[in-house]
Amino acid sequence: xxxxxxxxxxxxxxxxxxxxxxxxxxxxxxxxxxxxxxxxxxxxxxxxxxxxxxxxxxxxxxxxxxxxxxxxxxxxxxxxxxxxxxxxxxxxxxxxxxxxxxxxxxxxxxxxxxxxxxxxxxxxxxxxxxxxxxxxxxxxxxxxxxxxxxxxxxxxxxxxxxxxxxxxxxxxxxxxxxxxxxxxxxxxxxxxxxxxxxxxxxxxxxxxxxxxxxxxxxxxxxxx
Amino acid sequence: xxxxxxxxxxxxxxxxxxxxxxxxxxxxxxxxxxxxxxxxxxxxxxxxxxxxxxxxxxxxxxxxxxxxxxxxxxxxxxxxxxxxxxxxxxxxxxxxxxxxxxxxxxxxxxxxxxxxxxxxxxxxxxxxxxxxxxxxxxxxxxxxxxxxxxxxxxxxxxxxxxxxxxxxxxxxxxxxxxxxxxxxxxxxxxxxxxxxxxxxxxxxxxxxxxxxxxxxxxxxxxxxxxxxxxxxxxxxxxxxxxxxxxxxxxxxxxxxxxxxxxxxxxxxxxxxxxxxxxxxxxxxxxxxxxxxxxxxxxxxxxxxxxxxxxxxxxxxxxxxxxxxxxxxxxxxxxxxxxxxxxxxxxxxxxxxxxxxxxxxxxxxxxxx
Numbered sequence: 092x093x094x095x096x097x098x099x100x101x102x103x104x105x106x107x108x109x110x111x112x113x114x115x116x117x118x119x120x121x122x123x124x125x126x127x128x129x130x131x132x133x134x135x136x137x138x139x140x141x142x143x144x145x146x147x148x149x150x151x152x153x154x155x156x157x158x159x160x161x162x163x164x165x166x167x168x169x170x171x172x173x174x175x176x177x178x179x180x181x182x183x184x185x186x187x188x189x190x191x192x193x194x195x196x197x198x199x200x201x202x203x204x205x206x207x208x209x210x211x212x213x214x215x216x217x218x219x220x221x222x223x224x225x226x227x228x229x230x231x232x233x234x235x236x237x238x239x240x241x242x243x244x245x246x247x248x249x250x251x252x253x254x255x256x257x258x259x260x261x262x263x264x265x266x267x268x269x270x271x272x273x274x275x276x277x278x279x280x281x282x283x284x285x286x287x288x289x290x291x292x293x294x295x296x297x298x299x300x301x302x303x304x305x306x307x308x309x310x311x312x313x314x315x
Numbered sequence: 316x317x318x319x320x321x322x323x324x325x326x327x328x329x330x331x332x333x334x335x336x337x338x339x340x341x342x343x344x345x346x347x348x349x350x351x352x353x354x355x356x357x358x359x360x361x362x363x364x365x366x367x368x369x370x371x372x373x374x375x376x377x378x379x380x381x382x383x384x385x386x387x388x389x390x391x392x393x394x395x396x397x398x399x400x401x402x403x404x405x406x407x408x409x410x411x412x413x414x415x416x417x418x419x420x421x422x423x424x425x426x427x428x429x430x431x432x433x434x435x436x437x438x439x440x441x442x443x444x445x446x447x448x449x450x451x452x453x454x455x456x457x458x459x460x461x462x463x464x465x466x467x468x469x470x471x472x473x474x475x476x477x478x479x480x481x482x483x484x485x486x487x488x489x490x491x492x493x494x495x496x497x498x499x500x501x502x503x504x505x506x507x508x509x510x511x512x513x514x515x516x517x518x519x520x521x522x523x524x525x526x527x528x529x530x531x532x533x534x535x536x537x538x539x540x541x542x543x544x545x546x547x548x549x550x551x552x553x554x555x556x557x558x559x560x561x562x563x564x565x566x567x568x569x570x571x572x573x574x575x576x577x578x579x580x581x582x583x584x585x586x587x588x589x590x591x592x593x594x595x596x597x598x599x600x601x602x603x604x605x606x607x608x609x610x611x612x613x614x615x616x617x618x619x620x621x622x623x624x625x626x627x628x629x630x631x632x633x634x635x636x637x638x639x640x641x642x643x644x645x646x647x648x649x650x651x652x653x654x655x656x657x658x659x660x661x662x663x664x665x666x667x668x669x670x671x672x673x674x675x676x677x678x679x680x681x682x683x
Contacts, residue, residue, distance in 0.1 A: 205406070205408065207404050207406050207408040208408050208410060210367075210369050210395070210402075210404070210408065211402070211404065211408040211410075212410075212421070213368075213369070213394075213395040213396055214367055214369075214395050214396075214398075214400055214401075214402045215421050215422035215425065215467070215468075215471060216396050216399075216422055216425035216426055216471065217396065217421070217424075217425050218396065218425070221424075221425060225421075226410060229412045230411070230412060
């Protein structure tokens with residue numbers, strides 16, 4: 092088993108799910124409550140990674156992060172080193188890749204809230220932020236947990252995007268699934284199996300936790 | 316409780332396009348109860364939502380005294396948070412994850428109120444739910460939930476109170492008790508209270524004023540009797556509450572008997588009615604259902620009913636299966652009976668009669 096790869100994947104998954112939660116809460120709140128007619132456009136963009144091959148996403152991420160890409164140039168100007176083939180680059184690409192897994196459960200749980208509770212909160216003088224913290228979040232916490240766990244699990248196992256953006260640098264961008272791929276290529280089946288089994292077990296446990304707590308079966312935008 | 320506020324009237328003059336019709340309401344709501352009647356989907360809740368700031372009218376004005384809540388022409392639209400309104404929804408909308416105490420304190424958290432704990436304690440006591448403080452809404456009965464919702468709205472000392480069928484589904488006794496608490500509270504606060512209901516008993520117990528809304532338009536307004544005397548619509552006829560709403564002055568309290576004597580305005584007629592929250596000399600309104608009054612053509616004796624007043628039949632009108640009589644005995648009473656009873660007694664215009672009213676057929680309504 093490649094401990095270095097496992098630790099790297101864990102670090103990546105934790106970073107990405109934490110940052111995603113911060114980004115997704117306001118985004119999902121807006122999607123859940125806006126009456127703007129063009130909101131389907133934003134929904135489509137958020138959902139893109141669900142249908143797009145990871146290599147396509149990875150390809151555009153690589154182009155953007157490259158020395159001629161906007162993101163890459165900005166990053167180089169700010170931090171003095173390129174973004175592609177670094178851990179930070181991996182995090183940024185993964186944010187996009189796992190975005191729907193964080194946003195969709197949040198939107199679903201926000202949309203299922205009784206609007207009259209928010210009306211009551213406003214009438215009792217609470218600002219939007221206060222209503223969000225005291226009413227929305229506590230009542231939508233199964234959605235928050237689902238978002239956190241799904242984005243964690245999804246990032247943990249990502250392959251195509253990492254391969255495109257990160258390459259295969261041990262300790263920097265060589266994640267579990269890259270490691271499994273490598274070992275399979277070099278016919279090290281027992282080694283690949285050890286790591287693969289670990290990922291399988293972790294994913295199963297994580298999903299059991301989510302579904303155990305959150306009885307509703309999670310699914311993309313479908314059930315509205 | 317804070318210093319007594321000068322009572323302000325809530326003036327509403329708005330238009331709002333809805334899918335089926337346009338809501339067009341122009342009315343001034345004085346301090347005290349105004350019952351808002353109308354079939355479901357008539358626009359009653361939309362009106363309340365506009366007043367609360369949850370919906371934005373297309374045009375018009377909403378103001379409390381001189382302070383504007385909404386003014387279409389001047390592009391003023393105060394956020395609901397800034398309007399200081401109490402609003403009890405039909406669904407009550409108690410916060411399910413908060414205890415009774417936390418629910419009631421919620422409105423005080425946003426403002427910097429001195430000693431919120433004491434305030435919450437007072438209002439919980441006032442609504443007789445002090446022992447429920449630690450419970451969650453799903454551990455409460457229907458009546459308890461309704462009390463909590465009222466307490467939560469009132470603890471913030473709102474300037475206007477909107478009640479959307481807040482007591483639906485309660486039995487009459489419980490409803491009367493809650494209404495009594497609400498009335499006691501408003502005797503101190505004197506703010507406009509809009510009370511949406513379909514229930515005749517609630518109108519009996521509350522209303523000195525009634526407005527009706529149908530298809531988004533204001534129907535008749537006025538005292539329930541004047542509105543319901545000649546119902547313009549089926550919905551109104553259904554909602555006919557108490558036909559007699561009489562002005563009276565309290566003469567004396569007989570607390571030992573649980574009754575008080577009042578003198579009706581416009582004559583010398585006196586009635587014995589149940590003890591209410593009133594002092595001698597105070598003006599009250601006495602509500603009596605037209606169907607609860609008996610007529611006799613000879614002076615009746617040996618009755619348990621305490622009120623027997625001599626009068627004269629002024630007019631008789633038969634509406635379907637009900638004969639509607641107007642009897643003058645100082646004040647004008649409306650009396651309902653069956654056409655058969657009318658024939659048996661040979662009643663006609665000018666016939667001298669005795670009105671018989673049981674004490675408990677009289678409901679006291681504090682005149683605000």
